[in-house]
Amino acid sequence: MNFLPAVSEAAIKAMGKVMRSWRIAQRSDKSLMDLARMFNSVVQGWINYYGRFYKSMLYPLLRRINRMLVGWACQKYKRLRRREKRAGELLAGTARRYPNLFAHWRFGLKPDGWAMGAV
Known part of the structure; x- marks a missing residue:
């Protein structure tokens, strides 16, 4: 038997809900530095807590932040x-x-810059 201490699906959904509530793309009045200041503490906490043992389960969630930043840049x-x-x-x-x-x-x-928003 195996046990992989990864982030649960419920936790991923909850984190996604929090990220959607940030409405990054609609904050075109903010600079990239302002966005980093606003959200880094929350994202760093998620990385510290959930990324301790099984980091790769967080990758899709964190890539979504990059896609949200692409939307922000397109709006700004x-x-x-x-x-x-x-x-x-x-x-x-x-x-x-x-x-x-x-x-x-x-x-x-x-972000690697290669078709990030098209995913």
């Missing part, structure tokens, strides 16, 4: 409207310049 910058790939490339460049900006980027889930 007029030149990126309906251009998810370019918004992903913008975030990838930001992640290369500031790799410690978001907690999940420090965890290793940086």
Whole structure:
């Protein structure tokens, strides 16, 4: 018999509900630094608690934050409207310049800029 101490489906759903309540894409008045300040403590707590033993179960949830940031960039910058790939490339460049900006980027889930919004 095996036991894998991973995050439960109920916990993933609860975390997803919290992330949706943030409405990141509608916060186009905020900068990327402001978003990082607002949400890093919560995301870092999830990583510390649930990512202790079975980190890979958190990856889909944390990749969703990157997709939400792509939506934010598309809303904030007029030149990126309906251009998810370019918004992903913008975030990838930001992640290369500031790799410690978001907690999940420090965890290793940086945006790669390749069709992030199309998933």
